[in-house]
Amino acid sequence: MVRRGLLAAGGIAVGACLVVPVALRRGLTAVTVQGSSMEPTYEHGDRVLVRRTRNVSAGQIVVVERPTPQGAWPAPPLPRGRGGAGQAQREWLIKRAVATSGDPVPHHLPAILRTAPGGCVPPGAVVLLGDNPENGFDSRLVGYFPVERVLGTVLCAFPHRDPGSI
Numbered sequence: 665m666v667r668r669g670l671l672a673a674g675g676i677a678v679g680a681c682l683v684v685p686v687a688l689r690r691g692l693t694a695v696t697v698q699g700s701s702m703e704p705t706y707e708h709g710d711r712v713l714v715r716r717t718r719n720v721s722a723g724q725i726v727v728v729e730r731p732t733p734q735g736a737w738p739a740p741p742l743p744r745g746r747g748g749a750g751q752a753q754r755e756w757l758i759k760r761a762v763a764t765s766g767d768p769v770p771h772h773l774p775a776i777l778r779t780a781p782g783g784c785v786p787p788g789a790v791v792l793l794g795d796n797p798e799n800g801f802d803s804r805l806v807g808y809f810p811v812e813r814v815l816g817t818v819l820c821a822f823p824h825r826d827p828g829s830i
Contacts, residue, residue: 791808
């Protein structure tokens with residue numbers, strides 16, 4: 665979000681203050697990392713800026729809706745372009761996409777993922793892993809994640825710093 669006090673120097677800048685926050689809300693959102701499944705890349709308390717999109721490539725870090733332990737979702741997917749209250753009522757995970765639709769399933773993953781036709785990730789699915797394999801709830805446990813459950817891709821991070829550190 666843009667602070668108005670920083671841009672209020674002139675008439676054009678003031679107008680931009682009114683337009684920029686609306687544009688940011690529609691395409692971007694901030695998410696706080698909870699847990700240690702993405703350590704060392706992200707730590708508990710870090711904030712990430714997420715671009716709302718379902719276009720995911722292998723290697724990107726994404727925010728995805730958390731399924732139940734059985735791999736199901738209690739509510740329908742959020743409609744495209746929707747955030748706000750609907751987003752706040754969901755639980756989210758941050759993971760790395762290691763394979764997307766049409767990509768070969770990595771050989772080191774559980775056999776259930778490798779049984780896809782042709783050994784490739786099925787259409788509309790993505791394989792997601794945490795960077796900390798000992799502490800993760802990801803495709804190793806759940807299987808494929810539907811792309812329709814992806815909130816977006818991480819653009820940048822704002823590391824959490826202990827108030828006592830410099």
